[in-house]
Amino acid sequence: MEFSQCIDCKKETEVIIDHRSGDTICSGCGLVLESYRIDDTSEWRTFADDSDSRDPTRVGSPTNPFLDGGGLSTCITTSRKDGSVTEVFRSQKHAHNGDRNLIRGFKIISDMAERLGLVAAIKDRANQIYKNVDEQKSCKGRNLNAVLAAALFIACREAKLSRTLKEIATVAEGVRTKDIHKAALCIRKQTDIETAAAAVPASELVRRFCSKISMKNNEIKAVQEAVQKSADLDIRRNPKSVLAAIIYMITELSDAKKPLQDIASATEVAECTIKKSFKDLSPYASRLIPSWYAGEEDIKKISCP
Numbered sequence: 001m002e003f004s005q006c007i008d009c010k011k012e013t014e015v016i017i018d019h020r021s022g023d024t025i026c027s028g029c030g031l032v033l034e035s036y037r038i039d040d041t042s043e044w045r046t047f048a049d050d051s052d053s054r055d056p057t058r059v060g061s062p063t064n065p066f067l068d069g070g071g072l073s074t075c076i077t078t079s080r081k082d083g084s085v086t087e088v089f090r091s092q093k094h095a096h097n098g099d100r101n102l103i104r105g106f107k108i109i110s111d112m113a114e115r116l117g118l119v120a121a122i123k124d125r126a127n128q129i130y131k132n133v134d135e136q137k138s139c140k141g142r143n144l145n146a147v148l149a150a151a152l153f154i155a156c157r158e159a160k161l162s163r164t165l166k167e168i169a170t171v172a173e174g175v176r177t178k179d180i181h182k183a184a185l186c187i188r189k190q191t192d193i194e195t196a197a198a199a200v201p202a203s204e205l206v207r208r209f210c211s212k213i214s215m216k217n218n219e220i221k222a223v224q225e226a227v228q229k230s231a232d233l234d235i236r237r238n239p240k241s242v243l244a245a246i247i248y249m250i251t252e253l254s255d256a257k258k259p260l261q262d263i264a265s266a267t268e269v270a271e272c273t274i275k276k277s278f279k280d281l282s283p284y285a286s287r288l289i290p291s292w293y294a295g296e297e298d299i300k301k302i303s304c305p
Contacts, residue, residue, distance in 0.1 A: 005033060013040040028275035064260040083130050105130050115171040116163055118156065129187065138190030143181055145175045149184035154193060162204040164240070166268050202227045202239035205267075212249065212266035213258050222250050229288050230281070237277050244269040249285060252302050253294045260305045275305050 006013045006026040014027045024034035099271055106127050106253050113123040129151040139147045149172035156163045172180065187193060210220045226246045229270040235242060244267040251258040264271045281288065285299050 006033065078223070102131060102134060102280075104268075105134070105144065105148055108145065109152055112149065112152055112168070112171040116152075116167065118152075118161070118163075119159075122152070122155045125158060126152040126160060129191075129193070132191060133187055136190060139186050142186065143175060144302065146174050146179040146183040147187070148172070149175055149180045152172050152186055153180060154187060157200070158193075161206055162200040162203070164268060169247055185206055196266055201241065202243040205215060205240065205243060207243050209243065209267050213247075213251075215247075215251070215258075216254070216256075218252050218293070219254055222290050223247055225290045226250065226288040230284075233284055235277075235280055235284075237280060238269075240267055240269050241273050241277040242281065243267060244274045245281050245300055246288065248278060248305060249289060249299075249302055250293070253298055254288070271305070278304055 006015075006028060007054070008009050008026045008031045009026060011028075012256045014026045015033060016027050017023075018025060025032055027112075050113050054140065105203060106114060109130065110123060113126065126136065130148060133151065149168050153163065156168075165180050165267075168180055169175055171178045203224065209222060210223055213256075215223070223243075226249075230242050230246065242265055244250050247263055247267065248258075251263070259273060260271050263269075264266055264274060267274075282302070285302060286296050289299055
């Protein structure tokens with residue numbers, strides 16, 4: 001039901017849309033308020049040779065902005081007894097062979113993005129990166145799934161919604177983290193992309209990792225501040241290892257302590273690595289942990305896991 005201001009009734013009135021004529025009519029006085037309205041719904045007609053077709057709509061799939069012509073094409077056939085097609089159809093069919101590789105790649109990227117719960121903007125950016133790589137042939141000879149996973153990894157980095165190589169590898173069929181890393185470096189080398197490095201900043205992982213073990217907002221905020229301060233220290237540890245150790249320290253100061261095993265699972269860091277990182281960070285604990293979250297005496301009581 002739609003309502004509109006009628007210029008004759010001088011009031012808000014219910015309108016009737018005549019889809020056949022394209023007119024918008026006032027239900028009160030019958031005045032045609034708008035003519036030649038465009039109907040954007042499906043046309044429920046079929047032009048297929050098979051009259052028994054169960055799909056009556058003749059609208060196709062949505063256009064793809066990453067394909068030449070939006071992925072649309074026209075194929076003309078003739079009715080021959082032997083079922084053969086005309087030369088026009090065959091030539092057009094071959095003309096779009098290049099798009100088939102892109103369409104296949106876009107489908108794989110879409111599946112990976114959906115499994116990781118990524119937004120459409122990241123998926124579209126990954127599609128654009130892959131299209132550029134395909135056009136420049138910059139990763140020719142490399143595993144396709146590795147290249148597609150690397151494109152998705154880079155798109156996540158650019159959006160500052162990073163996923164680790166290990167997370168990307170879990171949704172990339174038959175691909176190791178090492179393969180994705182090499183493909184990402186190859187893309188970076190051949191293009192003007194600057195964010196293809198393998199090391200993901202810990203600051204981009206804080207909220208997602210903390211939410212996995214159900215940390216409270218004030219605890220997450222304390223972790224974020226501690227991670228920012230740790231960047232000024234000369235701690236030669238992987239950013240994920242540093243983050244895992246900080247999460248352990250923050251949870252040890254909270255009422256709801258988390259098992260080390262849960263923290264290791266959430267951060268994808270081995271328990272022994274978290275222990276080593278904790279030993280490296282413990283001398284700086286009072287500088288890292290915000291004073292509004294815990295006092296210095298309480299911080300000194302944190303023991304090695």
